[in-house]
Amino acid sequence: MLLAILGRLKDREQASLLSKVGFRAAESATVLEFEEETLEAQKELLGKKVKAPIDAYRFLEKLPLDRMAYLLAESGQVRRAL
Secondary structure, three states: OOHHOOOOOOOOOOOHHHHHHHOHHHHHHHHHHHHHHHHHHHHHOOOOHHHHHHHHHHHHHHOOHHHHHHHHHHHHHHHHHH
């Protein structure tokens, strides 16, 4: 939910908002890096190494639940936009 709120803000505005609501620097970094790291996982999932269903399963099995939920939520937005 936090990323949905922050998504419309510029990078500097995101960091400023997190600081104002009491996030420490390390916590802010975790939040701000989450989307980038998750999208890297998405690229890997869509890449050549994960073509077979079993490979996709093994990849997703290791993916943290919060990242998987984010990918599912974002993929739903893409489908609705089409």
